[in-house]
Amino acid sequence: xxxxxxxxxxxxxxxxxxxxxxxxxxxxxxxxxxxxxxxxxxxxxxxxxxxxxxxxxxxxxxxxxxxxxxxxxxxxxxxxxxxxxxxxxxxxxxxxxxxxxxxxxxxxxxxxxxxxxxxxxxxxxxxxxxxxxxxxxxxxxxxxxxxxxxxxxxxxxxxxxxxxxxxxxxxxxxxxxxxxxxxxxxxxxxxxxxxxxxxxxxxxxxxxxxxxxxxxxxxxxxxxxxxxxxxxxxxxxxxxxxxxxxxxxxxxxx
Amino acid sequence: xxxxxxxxxxxxxxxxxxxxxxxxxxxxxxxxxxxxxxxxxxxxxxxxxxxxxxxxx
Numbered sequence: 052x053x054x055x056x057x058x059x060x061x062x063x064x065x066x067x068x069x070x071x072x073x074x075x076x077x078x079x080x081x082x083x084x085x086x087x088x089x090x091x092x093x094x095x096x097x098x099x100x101x102x103x104x105x106x107x108x109x110x111x112x113x114x115x116x117x118x119x120x121x122x123x124x125x126x127x128x129x130x131x132x133x134x135x136x137x138x139x140x141x142x143x144x145x146x147x148x149x150x151x152x153x154x155x156x157x158x159x160x161x162x163x164x165x166x167x168x169x170x171x172x173x174x175x176x177x178x179x180x181x182x183x184x185x186x187x188x189x190x191x192x193x194x195x196x197x198x199x200x201x202x203x204x205x206x207x208x209x210x211x212x213x214x215x216x217x218x219x220x221x222x223x224x225x226x227x228x229x230x231x232x233x234x235x236x237x238x239x240x241x242x243x244x245x246x247x248x249x250x251x252x253x254x255x256x257x258x259x260x261x262x263x264x265x266x267x268x269x270x271x272x273x274x275x276x277x278x279x280x281x282x283x284x285x286x287x288x289x290x291x292x293x294x295x296x297x298x299x300x301x302x303x304x305x
Numbered sequence: 306x307x308x309x310x311x312x313x314x315x316x317x318x319x320x321x322x323x324x325x326x327x328x329x330x331x332x333x334x335x336x337x338x339x340x341x342x343x344x345x346x347x348x349x350x351x352x353x354x355x356x357x358x359x360x361x362x
Contacts, residue, residue, distance in 0.1 A: 082339075097314070102307060108317035112327045119331070158334050169327035173320055271335060278342040285349035289356050298354040299361075 066144045067284045068293035074277035081274035085267050092263030100256040112170040113257070117244065118265040120163035122272055123191060124226050126156035130198070131223050134216035144280075146212040147287065149219065150202060151280035155272055157195035163188060175239060183232040184240035187225060194222040208287065 096114040103110040130152040137146030167185065168178040179185065198215050205211035228235075233242045244253050253261075288294050308314040317324050 098307065100307075102318070107320060109320040109323060111317070111320075111324055115328060115331050155338065158338055162331050162334065165330050166327040169323045173323045275339050275342055278339060278346060282342060282346035282349045285346065285353050289349075289353040294353050295357045295360070298350065298357045301350070302354065 066142070067147070067288055067291075068297075070144050071281050071284055071293075071297070074281060078274050078277055081270050081277070085270035085274060088263050088267035088270060092260050092267055095256060095263055096260035100254065100260050103257075106174060109170060109173045110257075112166050113244075114260050114264045116163060116166040116170060117261055118268040119159045119166060120188065121265060122268050123156060123160040123163050123188070124229060126152050126159060126272060127191060127194070127219075127226055128223065130156055131216075131219040134212070134219045138213050138216035143287075144284070146216075147283045148276070148280050149212070149215065151276045151283055153195055153199050153202075154279070155275055157192065157199065159268070159272075160188065160192040160195055164192065180239050182238045182240050183236035184229065184238050187229040187232050190225055191222075191229060194218070194225060198222075 092114060096111060100111075102108055130149050133145045133152065134149035136142055137144075137149060164185070167188075171180070172178050198218050201218055202211040202215040205214055232238060233240055245258065285294055285297075315321050315325070
């Protein structure tokens, strides 16, 4: 029992060092994947996919709108997961990951709302309506901003992590509300274009373009979150041995 | 090919004024965010280096 505790301790203490090393190696590959998928997705979306019969060219916003909206929800769940893990089990890297995810999640939420507005104006005739889907997505943006504001306002890092985890956890309820809003309420927003149980309601070239852009956004999210998490790890652990060893190595390499 | 020339691609049958701002902000934020994160990492590293120097020296 004692050795298991000791092993866990060593594992958790060395985690940021290992995280730093692995993600530093991974990141160039993730950026490359992001670029490749972006170019492939834009090519499919603008060159191969035909003009939509009812919406004309306006529908091409879907290739970034749907992936951004998906990322905004997935990243919230990831943020809440890591925040709670860091809170309950004192895993250092987990709390740092939660903090690293929040700005990226907020950006994707803003983009989902903005691209939605740019799509709503020509198709619905309004930039914004107080529809259940739009309103719950706006609440998601406020949750991200609330999380960011809360953790920034508390000086003690551990207490800030705990308060953030609590807020993130309470806000999780909003994610299924966003997802199912188009079914639960009579919304102006259209229903899901693809689902687990039915065939997609869109042309296969359009679907391919959207999925390629989704992969690009996934690669982007991993890369930028890892980058920020590394910065946070260095900021928090500058007096730890692994950071000193890292900076000495860099100096020797120069 | 959906468009004969760049002008058609820009116009997008009259919808360019909605589609390109949507793509524009997306591109801008997805370039600015990694740039800011990279700057934050560089700053953190240089501060850690200073701290190590002080402790070593």
